[in-house]
Amino acid sequence: MMNGHVETYHENEERGVKRGGLQLPEGVRVRGHISAGYERILTLEALEFVADLERTFRSRVKWMLDCRKDQQARYDAGEVPGFDPATLAIREGDWRCDKVPSVIADRRVEITGPVERKMVINALNSGAKVFMADFEDSLAPHWDNVMRGHINLRDAVNKTIQWEDKARNKFYKLNNNTAVLFVRPRGWHLKEAHIEVDGEPATGCLTDFGFYFFHNHAAFRSSHDGFGPFFYLPKMQHSREAAVWNAVFDRAERNLGVPRGSIKATVLIETLPAVFQMNEILYELRTHSAGLNCGRWDYIFSYVKTFKGHPDRLLPDRVLVGMSQHFMKSYTELLIKTCHRRGVHAMGGMAAQIPIRDNPAANDAAMSLVRADKLREVKAGHDGTWAAHPGLISLVLDVFNSNMSMASQIESKPRDDVNITEADLIEKPRGVRTLEGLRLNTRVGIQYIEAWLNGTGSVPLYNLMEDAATAEISRVQNWQWIRYGAVLDGESVPIKVDKELFARVVSEELIRVEAEVGAQRFKKGRFIEAARMFARMCTAPELDDFLTLDAYNRVISVVPEARL
Template structure:
């Protein structure tokens, strides 16, 4: 325990709270009042969270036994009803370009200064949840909201523009499935979602409310309306504890799981007093399709590069989201452009920007109200496309009544192949990302794409499903050149990887490549697909 932390009398803390993480300066965030606030959230909602996680597991067991996701019969009246959500606050009526990234001080400053309409500060897929990263991120956001955030590195000084020129801040806490192992309440780990959202709101909600800036949250990884309703209860409780009016905290929900795509109306209804929109979290959605249907050999996807948003099952998902949102008066946000500028190759950079432009044109033409980028260099391209096709702040009047999506449309597998390059790229992305994540970096550029946990999960889940395809009843898969997709192919790819990676100067996480290879090897050999790569990896952090 640090000398500074030892100066805090232990008697000031709730006896049931134990903070095991140690970072210089954390006592300014984790005050006795803040810890009591977090403990109250845990005690009030941990049983319901565990019940919802158990319901997820039971539903997945049904899918593994052959069932398929369907629209719910017990909520048909909600889908048929004529209701709308509470209109968006003024700050969130125009969200045509949102930038997303981790919560380190430099990223926070650059994102808020980027010229994007909104910045999603991400404690989830693009942040490796080391204790230092989490506390530093909370400190950075608190300083940014107070106007005091400054960062100095490599002889440069980063400062915030005036608040009127900054992007609107939206915070994404971690999902319901994750624990925060550094905070124990009554001997049990706290929910990571409650820790992230609770600590942020405790310190910043009143200041943001006074400026009509929320707080605003992005809610990830939901699988059902009951999980959305649980968030509603949590936010009601936070508002009551902090003396905020009901509905002050506004949310956007990522539809990034296959089960949630069948409950979009229901999720909007469960949060209708505070929800602003839904987002097409495309990469996690592809991962969830693989994971949910992992034991359905007739629904195996080709390599990731061929699973684009023009594939029928993804187009159906996108168009249903737009139709559902606009019918209910909510924003329909598009997905992430993962490309990053290529500074040393003009031709390759032009090709990458052309792909971004085409993707954003598809989104705005379909009726999306805004889109995501991962790099400030893509903001101008995305804005140009949306400005040309969306002169107003959004497209809520585009009801897309031409869309007719059935359950089979959302489940339709896509045709394609597995190339040697595609297989080996999955292996490389998994290992490189996991090594960097274990080293504390959750947002990693690989081959001119910004990879995060969602894209690594696609690669990892595909490898497991392809390698276990024979036992799923599908026979042996082959690459397009006839090579069997088996564990020998995986072993050859893993053996060749370390030498090639060590030849790259400055590779993030290079010291943990062997550890990442070992973890990927165990996960792919496991009889059952692990629900999340980050669950076993988290135990190795700090």
């Protein structure tokens, strides 16, 4: 397989080992159970392809994660992020990325969601220009979710995906015209514990990318002018990580005989260190680049995590950390200028609101917020934006259609007027810190973790679509306030946030959650376990990098050794 062409293996039964009907490459173990249909994904050839990526890039991934730790240690010691003087020539150079393929020239509205079967069909049929199918923040990566997700995407690419809701007597299938499919693999930090290569768990993003690309590249490119598949890349902190992704793409294209540059990827700028590396990231991916995206919820989370050693940078209530904050506005404007200078799309952020069907007044207010946010984005120069719910697509399309007559604003809005400094990008956020903010964080964090443990990674809570990124804000903000004893605003007497107060809040908010979800649902759920996890993470001496790391250990379902 690794000689620049695809081999066939019909007569190679002697290679590898068998397990549960699977033919496994030497050194590879599949430790998750094999349900019907999984063998379509876990073929010998696909596993060899993924194993090659793992063996080729594993050491570089470990090195990158070590670099993140070293970088964070410097921030904890008082350093602040900034532009790298060693790459000044890249930032000031006149280079451009390869031309955007015509099939994705117009991306004015994109919808995102997990790779669940019904969601895939509805999102592709939603009227959006792009659907980003997500293995990351909106998916709880239980083994079944991951495997079924790959089956769903393979069926979607082949236009055979269908789903029947017997309870409602409804049948779902694809329309004739559908959104273009992008796929977001997991971040570098997450493992796939159910697949081992040479005795080590595989890297989650390499398995996500590898299985999807191997099974779908030919069918996808045949219907998309020879380009694709298309990807979104999450959680980067430095251009060295983009360089590894570019090398992964090069190797994948070469090994399967795909023309170089067919893969295109949009990078989410959703960490504070990455905003200082945007030119460098695009430069590393310039053959494979499809622009940058403002992953604003993770960006807020990253602001806290980056400055976790800085007690003078406490966030206000999370509902106040929006695009009017100077550091947020600065980041988006610099992203637009950078992308347009390099000839690629500058994608806007997520509208997390969802339609409120039982309260017209509240729904009108929520839709007004969405409309204002998207109007701000298109007037600033964004070439497209995200929505979390199909019910928002027509509203967002109307805003962009009324204010963007061309497929994009890459050439028409270079934003040469933007002059953003390091100080702009790290300016302290302003606003109050309240007891209700602490309570909301706690309710959201507990309910999200409970849903995640049960296999759901995207959860409607309080008229917003919560995923891992928004739940992370709740977690790290609570940690920050407790760690540094934030004094709450709006109280008749000063109240300092400490572990004792937080323990009372957790107890009281659990009672409220039980009342909201119902006693039976509460009893059957994992709310107590989730509350303990959330409380532990919020009061830990050191801030955990990601809440999903601990949570993932609780959902691993490997087959016992005796049955392998």
